[in-house]
Each structure stands twice: as C-alpha cells, then as structure tokens.
Amino acid sequence: MSIKNTLNTRFKTAMKALNIPSECTPLLNSSSKPQFGDYQANGAMGAAKHLKTNPRELAQKILDQVDLAEIAEKTDIAGPGFINITLKNDYIADCLKNGLDKPSVNTENIVIDYSGPNLAKEMHVGHLRSTIIGDALARVLEYLGKNVIRQNHMGDWGTQFGMLIAELELQLSKGDQAELALSDLEVFYQQSKKHFDADPEFADTARAYVVKLQSGDANCLKLWKQFIDVSIAHNSEIYKQLNVGLTTDHIKPESTYNSDLEWIVKDLENKHLAAESDGAKVVFLDELADKNGDPSPMIVQKSGGGFLYATTDLAALKYRAEKLNADRVLYFIDARQSLHMKQVFTTSRKANYVADTLSLEHHAFGTMMGSDGKPFKTRTGGTVKLADLLVEAIERAETLVRQKNTDLSEEEITEIAQKVGIGAVKYADLSKTRTNDYIFDWDSMLSFEGNTAPYLQYAYTRIYSIFRKAGIALEDFSADIIIDAPQEKQLALKLLQFNDVIHQVAEDCYPHSLCNYLYELSSLFMSFYEHCPILKTGVNPETAKSRLQLCAQSASALQKGLDLLGIEVMEKM
RNA sequence: GGGGGAUUAGCUCAGCUGGAUAGAGCAUCCGCCUUCUAAGCGGAGGGUCACAGGUUCAAAUCCUGUAUCCCCUACCA
Numbered sequence: 001m002s003i004k005n006t007l008n009t010r011f012k013t014a015m016k017a018l019n020i021p022s023e024c025t026p027l028l029n030s031s032s033k034p035q036f037g038d039y040q041a042n043g044a045m046g047a048a049k050h051l052k053t054n055p056r057e058l059a060q061k062i063l064d065q066v067d068l069a070e071i072a073e074k075t076d077i078a079g080p081g082f083i084n085i086t087l088k089n090d091y092i093a094d095c096l097k098n099g100l101d102k103p104s105v106n107t108e109n110i111v112i113d114y115s116g117p118n119l120a121k122e123m124h125v126g127h128l129r130s131t132i133i134g135d136a137l138a139r140v141l142e143y144l145g146k147n148v149i150r151q152n153h154m155g156d157w158g159t160q161f162g163m164l165i166a167e168l169e170l171q172l173s174k175g176d177q178a179e180l181a182l183s184d185l186e187v188f189y190q191q192s193k194k195h196f197d198a199d200p201e202f203a204d205t206a207r208a209y210v211v212k213l214q215s216g217d218a219n220c221l222k223l224w225k226q227f228i229d230v231s232i233a234h235n236s237e238i239y240k241q242l243n244v245g246l247t248t249d250h251i252k253p254e255s256t257y258n259s260d261l262e263w264i265v266k267d268l269e270n271k272h273l274a275a276e277s278d279g280a281k282v283v284f285l286d287e288l289a290d291k292n293g294d295p296s297p298m299i300v301q302k303s304g305g306g307f308l309y310a311t312t313d314l315a316a317l318k319y320r321a322e323k324l325n326a327d328r329v330l331y332f333i334d335a336r337q338s339l340h341m342k343q344v345f346t347t348s349r350k351a352n353y354v355a356d357t358l359s360l361e362h363h364a365f366g367t368m369m370g371s372d373g374k375p376f377k378t379r380t381g382g383t384v385k386l387a388d389l390l391v392e393a394i395e396r397a398e399t400l401v402r403q404k405n406t407d408l409s410e411e412e413i414t415e416i417a418q419k420v421g422i423g424a425v426k427y428a429d430l431s432k433t434r435t436n437d438y439i440f441d442w443d444s445m446l447s448f449e450g451n452t453a454p455y456l457q458y459a460y461t462r463i464y465s466i467f468r469k470a471g472i473a474l475e476d477f478s479a480d481i482i483i484d485a486p487q488e489k490q491l492a493l494k495l496l497q498f499n500d501v502i503h504q505v506a507e508d509c510y511p512h513s514l515c516n517y518l519y520e521l522s523s524l525f526m527s528f529y530e531h532c533p534i535l536k537t538g539v540n541p542e543t544a545k546s547r548l549q550l551c552a553q554s555a556s557a558l559q560k561g562l563d564l565l566g567i568e569v570m571e572k573m
Numbered sequence: 574g575g576g577g578g579a580u581u582a583g584c585u586c587a588g589c590u591g592g593a594u595a596g597a598g599c600a601u602c603c604g605c606c607u608u609c610u611a612a613g614c615g616g617a618g619g620g621u622c623a624c625a626g627g628u629u630c631a632a633a634u635c636c637u638g639u640a641u642c643c644c645c646u647a648c649c650a
Contacts, residue, residue: 025590032593042592045630055630079593080630118650155650254650280648290575290646302648309650338577339645366578367644375643400612420612432586436579437643443599444585448612450598451586458612466609504589516587519597526613535609551609573612 002500003039003095003493004028006071007085011041014066020047020058030493034486037076037084038493044081055081089483092492096481096553111149111320112138114332115239115246118155119231119253120164122185123238124383125440126376129365132426132566133434134332135244136511137363139564144506149324152246153316154235154253156228158309162210165223166202167192172223182230186385214258214306234387241390242422243566257315261307264315265300271351279303287346288339298343313344317360318353328359330509335364335435363509366437376440389445393421396446397454401573408572416573421446423453423567430565431515451519453567456558459522460569462529463555468571470535470548477552479545487528491550494521498557502564511565518561525554 011026024047031040044062048055059081068075073086114134117123134150142148167188171181182188195202213220232248239246265281268274274281281301288296300311320326331341341362348354370376378384398417401408408416428445432438448454467474483489494517501517504510533539534547559569 027590027592029589029592036593040592045592049630082593116650158650160649278647282647288576292575294575296576297647299648304648306648308648312650334644335578336644337650340650364578369643371584373642404610404612406610436586439585441585447599450612452598452612454612455598458610462610462613469609508589512587513589516597523597527615529609530605530614533609537608573610 003087003092003496004030004500007039007041007068010066010068010071011043011062014062015043015047017065018058018061020062021050024050030497031084036078036082037074037086038489039085039087041083041085044077044083048081059083087493089489092489092496093481093483095496096492106145107147108327109147109149109325110141111151111324111326111329112141112332113151113153113316113330114138115244116153116155116333117235119228119235120155120160121189123235123386125386125389126368126383127386128389128425128429129368129434130332130334131239131244131246132242132430133363133365133509133511134330135246136430136514136565137330137332137505137509138245139566140502140506140511140514143502143560143564146506149320149326150246150250151252151316151320152250154232154251156231156253157214157255157258157312159210159306161213161224161227162208163192163196163203163206164189164227165209165213165220166206167195168223168227170195170202178226179230182227185231185234238386238390241387242426243568245566252316252319254309254312257312257319260315260318261311264311264318265307268300268347268351273347273350274300283343283347285343285346288342296339296343298340298347310340310344310347313340314348314351314353317344317348321348321354321358326358328361331360331362332509333362333364335366338362338364361509363434365434368440369437371439371441373439384440384442389425389442390422392442393425393446394418395421397421397424397448400448404573406572412572416570419568419570420448420454420457420573423457423562424448426565426567427453427456427515430511431519433512434510453562454573456518456522456562457567457569457573459525459529460555460558460562461571461573463525463551463558464571466534466548466551472548474552474555477548479549481549482542482546484543485528485532487524487531488547488550491521491524491528491554494524495550495553495557498561505564514561514565518558518565521554521557521561525558 008026008028011028015024015026025043026041027043028039028041031037044059045055048058051058056077059077063075063077063083071087071091073088075083075085078084112134115127115131117127138148138150168178168181172178196206209220213224232251236248265274268283269281274283280299280303283298283300284295285298286295298310299308301307317329320329333341345360354360368376394417397420398413401413401416424447425445431451464474483492497517501514505514532547534544562569
C-alpha cells in the first residue's frame with residue numbers, strides 16, 4: 001500500500017473516532033514544499049467548517065487521535081489548520097524494502113481502439129497521438145492484470161478505394177509491377193487523385209469500382225487486396241519502428257463489418273430508431289438535442305444506399321460487446337469526432353447492442369497545430385509523413401551519439417540512436433495533456449535536452465554504468481536502505497509513489513502524468529547522483545550498499561515506467 | 574445560430590477532488606568535469622494565471638458574464 005493510502009486510512013479512522021462525518025475527507029497529499037514536511041492533510045479546515053468549530057483546534061484533536069506511531073517523525077499544525085507530517089526515515093526505508101505492489105490479476109476485458117490509420121495514404125504525424133497514447137494505455141492496463149484486446153480499426157473501405165483500384169489497374173495494364181507502383185503510397189495517391197480530377201472516364205470507372213468492390217467483384221477485390229497488403233506492410237513497419245505493440249493480429253478493419261451494415265440499418269428501422277429523411281436513413285437522437293429541442297441527426301445510410309462510418313462504428317461496437325465480451329471499450333480518437341462518438345454510444349445503448357454495464361469511453365485528444373496556432377500544414381500545404389519524422393529523429397540522435405565521442409561499437413550506436421530518437425518523438429507527444437490541442441514543432445519534438453525521453457534514458461544509463469563499474473549485476477542486487485541525506489529521502493519518497501501514478505493513469509487515461517512522474521523521479525535521481533557518491537573513496541560500505549539499492553530501485557522504476565510508455569532504455573548512451 | 578475545448582513566464586507546457594510564497598523545460602545570465610557518463614548538476618532573472626464580477630477562512634482551480642482563438646454542427650472518415 002502506498003504511503004498516501006496508509007496515511008489516508010489512518011486519518012480517516014481518527015476522524016471517524018471524532019465523529020467527523022465521512023464526507024469530510026483527510027485531503028492527504030505529498031507536501032507542496034519541503035518546509036511543510038513530507039505529507040500534508042488539509043481536511044481539518046473543511047471539517048471544522050462543517051462542524052462549525054475552530055479549525056486549528058480540530059486539527060489538534062485529529063492529531064491527538066491519529067495513530068502514526070511507527071510512521072511519523074514529527075507532526076505539526078500550520079496556518080489555518082494544515083497538518084504537516086514528517087516521516088521517519090526508517091519507515092520510508094521499510095516501505096521501500098517491500099518493493100512495488102504486485103498488481104492484482106482480474107479478468108476484466110478491455111477493448112482498446114487505437115491507431116486506426118486510413119490505408120489509402122501513408123501515416124502522417126497526425127496519426128502519432130492515437131497510436132502511442134492508445135498503446136501506452138494498453139501496456140498500463142495489461143500491467144495491472146487486465147485482459148486487454150487491441151483493435152486496430154483500419155480504414156480500408158470506402159469511396160477513395162475505387163479511385164485507387166482504378167489507378168492500380170491502369171498502371172498494371174502498362175506493365176508496371178504492383179510493388180513498384182505502390183512503393184510510395186503518397187505519390188500513388190496523388191497520381192490517382194490527379195487522374196480522378198482530370199479524366200471523367202477514369203472518374204466513372206473509379207465510382208463503378210466502389211460499387212463493384214462492395215458487392216464482392218473478384219477482380220476488384222484482388223486489386224484492392226494488393227493495395228491493402230502494401231499499405232498494411234507500410235504501417236507494420238512504422239509500428240515496429242515506433243515500438244508499438246500492434247501486430248497484424250490486432251487489425252480489424254472497416255471492411256470486416258461490411259456484411260453487417262445492411263442488417264444494422266434494418267434493425268435500427270425495426271426498432272424505430274432510424275427513419276427516412278431526405279432519402280437517407282437517419283437516427284435522430286433527442287438525448288443530444290440542442291436548446292430548441294431539435295434532435296441530433298446521425299446518418300446511417302446515404303440516399304444512394306451507401307453506408308457511412310457511423311454504421312461501421314455501430315457494427316464494430318456491437319461486435320466488441322457481443323463477441324469480445326468487453327467490460328470497457330476505450331476509443332483513442334481525435335476530439336473532433338466527439339459528437340460522432342456520442343451519437344454512436346447513445347444509439348448503441350438505445351438499440352441494446354451494448355449492456356448498461358459496459359463502459360464506453362471516448363478518450364479524445366487535441367488537434368495538431370502549426371507554429372502559428374492554426375491547424376498544422378507544411379510549407380507546401382501537406383502533412384509531415386510519420387516515416388520521415390522517425391528517420392530524421394534517428395539520424396539526429398545518431399549524430400549526437402557520435403559527438404559524445406564515446407567508444408561505442410557501430411551496433412551500439414545504431415541501437416542507441418534508434419531508442420533515443422524514437423523515445424524523444426514519443427515522449428514529446430505523450431508528455432502533453434491528451435485533451436489539449438498541441439503545437440507540432442519539429443525541433444522540440446527532436447530535442448534531446450531537458451524534459452525529454454533521453455533525459456530519463458540517461459538517468460538509467462548512469463545507474464547502469466555505476467553497476468558496471470562496481471562489477472555487480474543490477475538485476476539481482478539487494479541491500480538494506482538507510483535514509484540519511486535529503487536527496488536520498490526525496491528520491492525514496494518519489495519511488496514510493498510509482499503505483500499511485502500507474503493506477504491514476506489506468507483510470508483517467510492521461511499518460512502525461514506518468515511522464516511528469518518519471519521526469520521528477522529522474523530529476524531527483526540526478527540530484528542524488530551528484531550529491532551522494534557511491535564508488536568514490538571515503539564512502540563507508542553500508543552507505544554505498546544502501547545507495548546502490550536506491551539506484552537499483554530507481555532503475556527498475558525508470559525501466560518499467562518507460563516500458564509502459566513504450567520507450568526503451570539502454571545500458572550505455 | 575447551437576454545442577464542445579482553450580487562454581498560466583519571451584517560447585513550449587505542468588498545476589490532481591479549491592490549500593500555504595503559481596512550477597518545469599527551452600531561451601538568457603552566472604558558477605561546476607585530472608575520482609560513479611556534463612544528453613548532467615547548482616544558482617539568477619523572467620507572472621495582474623485573458624478580462625470583469627461572484628462564492629469563502631482560502632480561487633489559476635468552482636459559478637456568471639465579456640473578449641480572443643480552435644473544433645464540431647445531414648449524406649467524407
């Protein structure tokens with residue numbers, strides 16, 4: 001149990017004994033400043049107000065009542081009724097000895113919908129957020145013993161594929177090889193678009209192919225499959241590069257729901273949820289009505305008969321509830337789709353596709369903006385390819401690694417450049433609040449100084465280096481911890497907050513709080529490293545061992561924390 | 574028109590259910606490598622938390638209004 005939880009329980013007990021109503025909580029937290037001790041309880045003031053009594057006196061009564069015998073070195077009351085607690089060093093050391101809580105295993109099924117790129121084009125930087133935030137949550141929830149089911153809802157179906165198939169057929173008819181024609185998906189898409197816009201005959205062919213494809217025409221399906229395979233291979237390469245845990249097994253693209261769509265619309269009609277309006281089939285939702293009482297419309301079938309992504313999403317959600325037995329479904333999708341998600345969730349419940357107990361969660365994220373604060377575009381008006389960003393990141397990291405003039409082998413340089421470059425890109429994104437719009441800045445995303453992944457990785461390598469120099473294996477080192485120096489204490493206290501943070505992330509799905517935690521942890525470690533020598537002369541052996549143990553636990557927390565973010569550590573850099 | 578989000582240091586951002594003197598990084602300035610990796614450490618300057626009211630022991634945080642910006646708002650996904 002974490003220190004915070006322990007203290008909270010103790011204070012609750014004391015407050016209950018004093019007949020303070022249970023809605024008055026202790027309001028425990030780590031102290032905002034060192035002079036206020038290690039932890040503070042701010043609940044006395046609120047409780048005093050509730051009981052119409054003097055807050056300082058009540059704080060004193062709580063302090064007299066609470067049992068902190070083996071925990072607190074000293075306590076005091078400050079200001080209007082803050083209770084400040086300074087912990088015993090031995091108690092901190094004791095807590096640390098017990099290590100991290102073992103996560104409890106349970107059988108909750110959590111479906112996570114993330115990444116979901118459009119296969120018609122290459123992945124661009126805008127796909128980064130969904131992919132890596134979703135992946136981080138998948139890792140965190142798995143770490144906590146949940147049964148995580150990843151679903152990559154790839155966009156492999158719809159109008160634009162008619163155009164792409166027509167283009168592929170055109171190029172193949174000229175004797176080109178499919179692999180060659182599709183070697184650059186972006187170029188291929190642009191050629192296709194050009195033909196579509198300039199050549200009415202081509203455009204007609206393209207439109208006809210959409211219909212043929214959706215009705216199962218063998219030739220169209222064959223061409224489509226060739227295109228899709230190339231596109232998926234491209235995405236798989238990006239995932240591998242990004243160290244993201246998505247494999248082809250997790251792909252459940254839009255096309256797999258194609259055969260369910262007609263049924264969905266019929267079913268919605270039978271349940272009197274969908275009605276015809278201007279030739280289209282529409283679900284009108286009073287739950288999402290505006291001020292005037294006009295219901296929110298969601299089109300599930302176009303007037304021409306085609307289905308839309310709302311229809312597909314309904315089918316997907318039904319599948320996740322019924323076939324995957326989900327207890328929670330998490331969507332990591334752009335905030336611009338908030339209304340769409342609300343509509344899908346509301347309709348699914350009304351149509352009884354999902355049980356009331358199923359938790360449907362849209363964890364939205366903000367839009368990527370340019371440095372001018374407007375939606376992001378490159379100078380040429382396009383988007384930055386994700387592949388290009390990653391290559392650049394790795395190249396910059398490699399240049400830096402070589403500058404540091406260490407005696408690393410070529411293999412080591414390659415490995416380090418990869419981990420540092422990719423880590424920096426991921427961390428730059430993960431460390432920002434999920435829901436806010438964010439400014440895409442090439443340089444800050446590729447920065448290796450300050451609050452960045454390399455800083456955390458560097459802290460890890462410094463620890464590893466100590467153990468290497470001492471000739472001790474980091475993994476199986478164990479010693480008693482003696483807390484003495486303030487840097488030791490601060491580091492130890494931070495280490496003990498690891499589980500609190502993980503649980504918080506699992507609940508609110510904000511990985512940036514884990515980033516903040518790991519940065520603070522690293523920062524405290526760096527300070528400890530500078531102030532508390534270990535292998536240097538004059539350090540007594542017990543102190544050295546204790547400090548090595550603090551190092552080992554810091555390394556473990558860093559490694560695990562970064563792993564949950566999908567960022568790798570290394571022994572040298 | 575309706576709805577959602579945002580506004581904190583020169584720039585990019587934290588700030589948990591209201592808590593004590595609002596914090597980081599980058600940039601700027603000053604120190605620190607012949608002993609565990611300087612991708613680092615120590616320190617300095619830099620703020621009317623958009624604005625105006627309100628709620629209270631206490632407001633960046635909650636409420637109301639105003640301004641500015643972004644997004645969504647029926648047949649793309």
